[in-house]
Amino acid sequence: MSLSIKTPLLESLPLSQLNGTKVLMKMEAAQPSGSFKIRGIGYACEQHVARGAHRFISSSGGNAGLAVAYAGRRLNVPVVVVVPETTSERARHLLRLEGAEVIVHGASWAEANELALSLKTARDAFLHPFDDPLVWHGHSSMIDEVVVEGVRPDAVILSVGGGGLLAGVDEGLRRNGLDGVPIYAAETEGMASFHAALKAGGPVELPALTGVATTLGARQVCQRAFDLAQKRPVVSVLVSDREAVESCKAFLDDHRTLVEPACGASLALLYGRKIAVGSLQNVLVIVCGGSTATVDSLNSLRG
Numbered sequence: 001m002s003l004s005i006k007t008p009l010l011e012s013l014p015l016s017q018l019n020g021t022k023v024l025m026k027m028e029a030a031q032p033s034g035s036f037k038i039r040g041i042g043y044a045c046e047q048h049v050a051r052g053a054h055r056f057i058s059s060s061g062g063n064a065g066l067a068v069a070y071a072g073r074r075l076n077v078p079v080v081v082v083v084p085e086t087t088s089e090r091a092r093h094l095l096r097l098e099g100a101e102v103i104v105h106g107a108s109w110a111e112a113n114e115l116a117l118s119l120k121t122a123r124d125a126f127l128h129p130f131d132d133p134l135v136w137h138g139h140s141s142m143i144d145e146v147v148v149e150g151v152r153p154d155a156v157i158l159s160v161g162g163g164g165l166l167a168g169v170d171e172g173l174r175r176n177g178l179d180g181v182p183i184y185a186a187e188t189e190g191m192a193s194f195h196a197a198l199k200a201g202g203p204v205e206l207p208a209l210t211g212v213a214t215t216l217g218a219r220q221v222c223q224r225a226f227d228l229a230q231k232r233p234v235v236s237v238l239v240s241d242r243e244a245v246e247s248c249k250a251f252l253d254d255h256r257t258l259v260e261p262a263c264g265a266s267l268a269l270l271y272g273r274k275i276a277v278g279s280l281q282n283v284l285v286i287v288c289g290g291s292t293a294t295v296d297s298l299n300s301l302r303g
């Protein structure tokens, strides 16, 4: 059994034409939790249940928390999500809709996370949103699905928050003999923790996180994200908030799917023609999705 679904792999004619190559989209926005997160978190949750976990604990008010809540509902395991007061009403509502117990605590994520960790007993599993080999392994299945469809991408575009998606895609590419394929890693300027790690020669903590792509707001990327970039070509590309938001809107018109600015950052590489891919055969973009965006929120984001 798998909690994630096999998502569509679609060709984008508008993005292909704009970039002079074939652009294929892995439509992770179609996952039941609204993002790719259910691949890795769903896999981790199943492993924890097999080892006897009786409850899942998370401190994510975003797509990772939603994936834990979805997994708990499907596996019949109670879920507690501790979120800070800054978490939107919509996010709290979506978590409760999945049946999770939502505890609002603290002014910052650090305070919420501290309480979440203190609640954990020996019978509970704590789900980290990105720094966990189980999560990376679960994410890697999206590349197997692409290869099974007969596509061998010669470049992959994805967004980086804490680097879990990057680590999972790297694992999937390596498993399929695609070791040398470059990955374009998109971040918004105010959430550029991967960019900072490459510059500093290792993961470093950003002094501040700014901007609309809150889902990309990990202060520091995981060590694995940095390490894998020493072994394969990974190109860091930054976009503005405005470019990310405008790309979400263009994507909604072109492909009738609403995604978060976190995902818009990847799409902006193609809508903004920020990378030279015209000589490639198959460019794969991970449409990572996201559940916290609404049409109203996109319209109100000024970027």
Ligand SMILES: *Cc1c(COP(=O)(O)O)cnc(C)c1O
Pocket: 035, 036, 037, 063, 064, 129, 130, 159, 160, 161, 162, 163, 164, 165, 166, 215, 216, 218, 260, 262, 263, 288, 289, 290
């Ligand atoms: C979690 C998430 C990301 C970033 O993934 P990391 O594993 O933290 O790098 C990007 N986009 C969406 C929609 C997400 O939910």
